[in-house]
Amino acid sequence: MTTMSNRYQADPAKNRPTMRHVAALAGVGIKTVSRVMNDEPGVSEATRRRVLDASQQLNYQLDMAAGSLRRTGRQTLSIGLLLPSVANPFSSEIHRALEDALAARGIAVFAASLDDDPEREKALVAAFLGRRVDGLVLTPIARSQSYVIPEHSRDLPMVFIDREPVGIDADAVVTDNAVGAARAAAHFLAHGHTKIAFLGDRTDIQTARERRRGFIEELGRAGLATSTVPVRDGLHDEESARLAALELLTAEDPPTAIFSSQNLVTFGAMRALKELALSKRVALIGFDDFTLADMMEPAVTVIAQHPERIGRLAAERLLARIDGDKQPARTYVVPSELIQRGSGEIRPQS
Amino acid sequence: MTTMSNRYQADPAKNRPTMRHVAALAGVGIKTVSRVMNDEPGVSEATRRRVLDASQQLNYQLDMAAGSLRRTGRQTLSIGLLLPSVANPFSSEIHRALEDALAARGIAVFAASLDDDPEREKALVAAFLGRRVDGLVLTPIARSQSYVIPEHSRDLPMVFIDREPVGIDADAVVTDNAVGAARAAAHFLAHGHTKIAFLGDRTDIQTARERRRGFIEELGRAGLATSTVPVRDGLHDEESARLAALELLTAEDPPTAIFSSQNLVTFGAMRALKELALSKRVALIGFDDFTLADMMEPAVTVIAQHPERIGRLAAERLLARIDGDKQPARTYVVPSELIQRGSGEIRPQS
DNA sequence: CGATGTTGTGACAACGATGTCTAATCGTTA
DNA sequence: TAACGATTAGACATCGTTGTCACAACATCG
Structure with missing residues (x-):
């Protein structure tokens, strides 16, 4: 053996350098390196420079995980x-x-x-x-x-x-799911509708229940017999919503307005209306805004959320x-x- | 002082338990806990149970960061x-x-x-x-x-x-940006177009350049004078695209087909076409698919990517x-x- | 001039876990 | 029954960093 390989010498090709490598190269203690890397006070400008130079040379980067292990508070950011x-x-x-x-x-x-x-x-x-x-x-x-x-x-x-x-x-x-849905109901009522259908998502979802409740209650407040409101629940994708809407619209005494409680349901309703060429005759309000809603024929009125x-x-x-x-x-x-x-x-x- | 408080006793209210707490409660060494938590062999079923019980009781959870610090390979998952x-x-x-x-x-x-x-x-x-x-x-x-x-x-x-x-x-x-754009060009050519415009994104973006290159080269291969192809670059949002499209479409000898190289640009082009009531007279292909493209009037042909x-x-x-x-x-x-x-x-x- | 800060610095233990190694216990075998 | 391997368990050092503390060097004060 001719040369003793320094244990803390950085092998720049593979091993990630640690504070010890930086400390060794800068000729300071490891705690001083820690101080510099964390911008702690109590380091002279000269030392600071040397440490910074060394750390750049080795392309050193602080290990947050190791740091937060010891650090009081233990935040990982x-x-x-x-x-x-x-x-x-x-x-x-x-x-x-x-x-x-x-x-x-x-x-x-x-x-x-x-x-x-x-x-x-x-x-x-x-x-x-x-x-x-x-x-x-x-x-x-x-x-x-x-x-x-x-x-x-x-x-x-x-x-x-x-x-x-x-x-x-x-x-x-x-x-404000219930309030938003109620607003849609009030909007329909204000435009003269009385036959209003509700297309809803799965009722095990809290927001879906809230939207339904808000919508139906508002109709009730206006004096509509809420038990006669056509409600289709459990729609979780476009296709099931489309079928439900088709069914409602082709039944006897179809609704003149539809509220859909969720984006995919709205899309399904739009498709059904288009298929039946009713897009411009049956009113539609969807819960949740979506891209290009204003480019549809007609443009789609929505209850927009603010993500x-x-x-x-x-x-x-x-x-x-x-x-x-x-x-x-x-x-x-x-x-x-x-x-x-x-x-x-x-x-x-x- | 009446009771000596054990240092490793878990205060279940606040302090997160460590392996030591679990080890102390189970009455085993800390390494044994480590073995159990990592499903390492060499632990009797009885010990295993005790450790598992203790860890459940304390609601213990392994600290991955601390583990990977020591672990060979140092993966953080x-x-x-x-x-x-x-x-x-x-x-x-x-x-x-x-x-x-x-x-x-x-x-x-x-x-x-x-x-x-x-x-x-x-x-x-x-x-x-x-x-x-x-x-x-x-x-x-x-x-x-x-x-x-x-x-x-x-x-x-x-x-x-x-x-x-x-x-x-x-x-x-x-x-395959260039290939996809070329496919759009070929599609226009096959449908008899010769006056074809290109609406592109900022040219400092590699994909935008590739799409333009592929598109123009394909037109060139078909014998079109590529220098006369109307190209509008640097469009990075809907509004700038809309304005560029309006300008092209209202100029003398307007294009009969438009290729837009990106979603927002496609939207801008769609708006311009709609404003001029040309949606059904001027062809449009957009790069990148988007929701409801099939619900537009007319439905929009696209070069779909596969994210x-x-x-x-x-x-x-x-x-x-x-x-x-x-x-x-x-x-x-x-x-x-x-x-x-x-x-x-x-x-x-x- | 001695006592008293003030700075700058490093030695050392510790954070929560795992790798290594050694030791105790057990059942088998010659 | 002594010797042995297999099994199970724990002591200890260590990963890369930071908190604590001690200490040297130097400036300040009565």
Whole structure:
């Protein structure tokens, strides 16, 4: 053996350098490197330079995981986000707004899709907890969220979005589903409709139930016999909605206006109306806005939600909790908005 | 003092339990707990039970970060994904496909949006590296990706999507942009068009250049004087595209067919056509499919990309690299597909 | 001039887990 | 019954970093 290979010499080709490598190269102690990397005071400018030079030369980068292991508070600067699907436009807008609000604090976002699977919800929560996220933002799917009570009582910041959790008292940010749906009902009534149908999503989904309740109650307040309102529930995709709409529209004494409680259902209703050439004769209002709604023939009136506001508010609440806010849990309601575009303003035809 | 408080006694209310707490409660050594939690052999069934019981009682959960710190290989089971925007439908479908392919291996995905900002690209890559992700999937924005060469040569798995990287030799998964655009050109030619306009995105984007090249070259092959083809570049949003289309369509000797190289541009073109009541007289093909394209009047013919295939393939390549695949870097091309819906089949009007 | 800060720095333990190694226990076998 | 391998379990060092503390060097004060 001729040369003793220094144990802390960086092999630039493969091994990732650590603080020791930087310290050795700069000729300082490892704690000094730590101080420089974390912008802590108490390092002379000369030393600082040397450390910075060394770390650049080695292309060194701080290991956050190792750091947060030791650091008091143990923050990882990452949070977990659980959505119905990251590919769902409503969800991904929330995701985007959250990301923007959290990026300012250097917080990274783990995102995952639930696909309506309660087991997956639990598994993903566990996976994120194992990675020691600083907080969780989730759309609840499972029948109850009580399984996170242990974590929640350990002060894990948690904000539910779109739907309120069951079996646990935690913050939530939701759309005013009932109010929005009622607004649609009132709109139809104001335009002279009395035969109004409701096309709804699966009733095990809280938002779907709320929208139905708000809609029907408003009709009731106006004096309509709510028991005679044609209601089709359990529609979870375009095709089932299309068939349900076709059935309603071809029955005897068909409705003159249709409210659809969700995007895919709206699309299905639109297809049915188009097939029957009724698009310009039967009124339609959909819950949730969508791209190109204004380019349809006729343009589609909707109750628009504000995903960007939901996301921003959820981020704010989460950050507040992370910063130690101990307020009692609350549900925050983001108002929806009726956007008139034409389809909702069609009057009943004689 | 009456009672000595055990240092490792869990305060279930606040402190997260560690292996020591579990070990103490189960009356075993900490390494035994580790063995049980990791399903390692060499633990008797009786001990196993005791440990499992204790860990359930304390609601213990393994700390992956601490584990991977010591573990050989140091995998964190998380990867970083950089997209133009998580709210962009094309991007979020890729995201979803990636997630599905990686979830099977228990890999979590950090997702972030770039917003066409090269600085953000570098910052986010650094942020993910600091979290020691096992790999990176990214849409390159910056003029060059050479800044990741140090990491790449340390064998950090990396796959570029949608666009090929510049200044570094790494895997990429892209759409056959030129071929797809050429297919649109051929389609127009086959339907008798000779006055064909091109509406393009910013030319600093590789995919935009490729689409233009493919389109123009195909027209050239058919004998058209390519220098006379009306080309409008630099369109990055709906409004600029709408204005460009209006200008083209109201000029002297207007085109009888329009190709738009991107979704927002397609929307802008659709609006212009509608305003001029030319939707059914001027042919239109858009690059990239979109929701409700088949519900438009007329339905819109598109060159569809396959984001789900791009995502799946990117995940496959990333996993292969993570598993040690040392093949030379390659670019994988996912074919696009022409979907005829009506707008692209309109023949030139006399 | 000695006592007293003030700075700058590094040694050391610790964070929560795993890799290595050694030891105790047990059942088998010669 | 002594010797042996197989099985089970724990002690200890370690991963890369930060918190704590001690200490040297130097400036400041009565």
